[in-house]
Amino acid sequence: MGVIFSRSLFVKQAILTLVLAIVLSLISSAVQVAEGIRSQKKQIDQDFDELLAVVEQPLAGALFRLDQSFAQQQIDSLLLSPSIAKVEVQDETGKLFVAASTSLHVFSVSQSLADYxxxxVQNYERQLHMDAPVFIAGSLSVTPEKRYILDNIFSKHLSTLIYNLFKDILLATLISLVFYFLVTHPLKRLTESLSTLERKKKLTLPKSFYRHHRSDELGHLHSTFSQLLNKLNMALHDLERSDKHTRAMIEHAADGILLLDENRKIILANTAIEKMLKIKCAEIKECTLEELxxxxxxxxxxxxxDTFPLNSPLTIETKFQxxxxxxxxxxxxxxYVIQDKQETLLLIRDISERKAAEAHIHRLAYYDAVTGLPNRQYLTDKLNEVWEHEQYKESYSAVVFMDLDRFKTINDSLGHNVGDELLCCVAAQLAHLQEDNIIFSRLGGDEFAFLLRGLGEDKEHVEKMVCAFSESVLYACQQVKRAGRHEVHVTASLGASIFDNTCGSAEIIFKQADTALYRAKESGRNTFALYKTAMQAVSDRRLEMEKALHHATEFKLFELYYQPQINDKEGVIGxxxxxxxxxxxxxxxxxxxxIPIAEEIGLIVDIGHWVLNEALSQVAAWLKSGEWDLSWRMSINVSPIQFQQANFLPMLQNQLEKHDVPACCVDLEITENMLLSDLSSCLEKMNAIKALGAHLSIDDFGTGYSSLKYLKLLPVxxxxxxxxxxxxxxxxxxxxAIVRAVIAMAKVLGMSVIAEGVETLEHYNRLREIDCFYYQGYYFGHPVPAKEFIDLFVHDSSTLKSTL
Structure with missing residues (x-):
């Protein structure tokens, strides 16, 4: 439209501009051609000098060696350049060595025009010099191909002439159209861009538009639409980023995602659901939700x-396949609803591992790891359920505690693995006693329990049922059990508590059953006891004793008394x-x-350590004051539990060094029962004690089980x-007879014998008659504190003699 409006002015301007451009282009090109020829001649000389320099040394060497073949190759290589017409090489005498010329070529210029x-431009000649040795080998003569050179000059400047002419014509055309591009074209471009704005993702305009039309109406129009365009582009960019961000979150979500339309058709599925179902996304979209x-x-x-409402998220647990x-x-x-369309989003998480973990945790929390039986917590929960369900019923239930007799001895002597197998064997043997109303559980260690629910309303009848059940348990426990490679005979002690819905708590019931169990153990084990109210007083006294014993151990409320040991010469030997x-x-x-309670609750080690420290401290004081003879022995009882401690030997050695007491003044008294647990370990420790110089005695000899078998091995x-x-x-x-046998055996084994409990002169005389020469008992003196011991039996030896 702009070209038509300015037809006459535009044509006039165009013709004049075109003519001036052509004239100026021709003049400029003529000047460039003349100058080009002059500069080309200099370039030709330079090119030929460089070319001759390349072959100078190879040709000189060829002349020196008279190698015509190589020289011919070198000049043939020069003729590869079309700017060379002929090459000759003379030796030092001027005789032609080799020569070559180009074949006929067709050029666009004649030879005469080229010569003009x-x-x-003449022939190029150069002497051929050898550097090592220094020698003039000959000369090289090169005839240039002037037609080729002139042809190149014309060709080059002809393209320049055509290029300049085309450039100037183009410049004239551009100048003629400047008005068009300043007004008409920008307006047309802007209009076209605005008309296609709705279907373009990005609106682009020439950068020069605003620069040339900054202050006019086109500039203001451009600014307005540029602002609108920027806002539109930003909105489109944000929308695209949001869409990509949403898709990325969906694809990289850890949970599976399914999107359903209002007809329950799957319209979106992410990678997580594909991995979860092991089905490709394309196949998932083809499936119905019911198929999954x-x-x-x-x-x-x-x-x-169908029923859950809009915009009210819901979480459920269910199953896929x-x-x-x-x-x-x-x-x-x-x-939710988007653009009048309802969609349903499903965020799906595979909880197989969580369910397995919950089941594992539940088993750990409510079942014993060794036997697989329910544990104490499970039993407590079931007991609480009994009270909840039978709160308004007059019905009795019972809890029966069971403890394996001397299980610790079996466990220590045969090993914990055998002990665990024995527990599993007991659990398997007693499992057949379980019924719908009976729960069999393991409380820990060698303690088991039964919960008997809903036994009836007649308490006397219930007691008979519990007693009969306990008898069946005792019988089952007495059967031979195989644990590993060992056949084990084991018995059990049982205690039961019968209760109704008026009892206070599970702990009270457990405490009552435990009290009854303790009474059964006191009665000789392998028996059953039913809880009675009177038992609680005994249990309370024991608990009170335990508390007092803890207090006495903590604050060192004990005291050591000393009882003299006498020989047949009426002298003190320790x-x-x-x-x-x-x-x-x-x-x-x-x-x-x-002491038995201290051993049971684990205080015997601390008490034994105090006794050893106190006794050695007293011996050290008596040695220092000269009131204790080095030949005397201080007998100190050592508990089996204390003796089995790994640090017993270092502790003994440290105490001896601490108090500076000679080991020969110490006599450690151990019991026969200690040898049952681990003879090899005991023997090793006893030898180490003997190596220190201390003495060893077996206390209460004859009351144990196996000491006669191993006595010959022991350093006693x-x-x-x-x-x-x-x-x-x-x-x-x-x-x-027993006393005589012990004395005779000790003589054969090289051991001494001391009799305990000597209370009368008749005992003393009879023991002397049967060759027992060391004594201890009330006949010689009661245990007394340290000061009285020295006053009665050391300073005033007449006391002992008067007694005798």
Whole structure:
């Protein structure tokens, strides 16, 4: 439209501009051709000099060696350049060595024209010099091909002439059309861009538009639409980024994602659901949701899809299927409307591992790892359920505690693996006693329990049922059991508590059953006891004893008494350190009462350590004051539990060094039962004690089980005949026979014998008659504190003699 409007002015301007451009172009080209020829001649000389320099040394060498073949190759290589017409090589005498010329070529210029324009271009000659050795080998003569050179000059400048002419014509055309491009074309471009704005993703305009029309109407129009365009582009960019971001989140989500349309057709599926179902996304989209779902759960889930409201997310656990195998999933459902279309989003998480972990945790929390039986927590929960279900019923139930007798001895002697197998064997043997109303569980260690639910309303009848059940348990436990390669005979002790819905808590029931179990153990084991109210007082006293014993151990409320040991010459040979505990409320408490409890609750090691430290400290003080003879022995009782401690030997050595007491003054008294646990370990430790220089005695000899079998192996210095044999020595021939046998055996084995419990002169005389020469008992002196021991039996030896 702009060209038509300015037809006359545009044509005039165009013709004039075109003529001036052609004239100026021709003049400029003529000047460039003349100058080009002059500069080309200089370039020709330079090119030929460089070319001759290349072949100078090779040709000189060829002349020197008279190698015509190589020289011919070199000049033939020069003729490869079309600017050379002929090449000759003379030797140093001027005789032609080799020569070559080009074949005939067709050129666009004649030879005469070439000679005219290039009259000053002559043949190029150069002497051929050898550098090593220095020698003039000959000369080289090159005749240039002037026609080729002139042809190149014309060709080059002809293209320049045509290029300049075309450029100037083009410039004239551009100048003629400047008005068109300044006004008409920008306006047309802007109009076209605006007209196609709706179907273009990006609107582009020439950068010069605003520069040339900054202040006019086109400039203002351009600015307005540029702002609109920028806003539109930003909106489109944000929308595209949001779309890509959403797709990336969907594809990289850890949970499977399914999007359903209002007809429940799958319109979107991500990579996670593909991996979960092991089906390609394309195949998933072709499936119906029902095909992916577990048939057993589809009806419920279908109802949920139909009924749950818009914009109210819902989380449910259900099941999908993978190649026909069902697996649990957790689904987060969301239903919403976009652009009048309803969609349902399913966020699906495979919870197979979580369910397996929950099941594993549940088993760890409620089942025993060794036997697979329910544990204490499970039993407690079931007991609480009994109270909830039978809260308004007058019905009795019972809890029966079972403890394997001497299980620790079996476990320590045969190993924990055998002990575990024994527990599993017991659990298997007793499993057949379980019924619908009976729960069999393991509480820990060798403790088991039964919960008998809903036994009836007649308490007397219920007691008979519990007793009969306990008898069947005792019988089953007495059967021979095979644990590993061992046949094990084991018995059990049982305690039961019968309760109704009026009982307070599970802990009370457990405590009552435990009290009954403790009473059964006190009654000789392998028996059953039913909880009675009177038992609680005994249990409370024991608990009170345990608390007091903890307090006494912590604050060192014990005291050591010393009882003299005498020889047949009426002389003191040592003393036994005996622990005494005087409670502020109960007075003196017998060691026979509190030592077993200390062993059971784990305080015996601390008490034994205190006894050893206190006794050695006293011996050190007496040695320093000269009141203790180096030949005397301080007898110190060592508990089997303390002796089996790994640090017992280092502790003993440290105590001896700490108090600077010679080891020969110490006599450690151990019991026969200690040898049952681990003879090899005990033997090694006993040898180490002997290596220190200390003495070893077996206390209460004759009351154990296997000491006679291993006695010959043990590094024992002395046997202490138990007072139970000495007490009836005068009236019971069997006891006298045992004492005689011990004395005879000790003589053969090179051991000494000391009799405990010597209380009368008759005992003393009878023991001397049967060759027992060392004694200890009330006849010679009662255990007394340290100061009284020195005053009575060291400073005032007449006390001992008067007693005798």
């Amino acid at each position: 324009f290039l009259s000053d 779902y577990a048939p057993s759960s589809w009806t419920f889930f279908s109802d949920v899809l 993978r190649h026909g195998v069902e697996f649990p999933v957790e689904i987060r459902l969301a239903k 003393a036994e350190a005996l622990i005494r505990w005087k409670d502020k409320d109960k007075g003196f408490i017998s060691p026979a009462e509190f 210095d002395r046997l202490k005949i138990d007072q139970s044999f000495v007490r009836d020595l005068l009236t019971d021939k069997s006891d006298e």
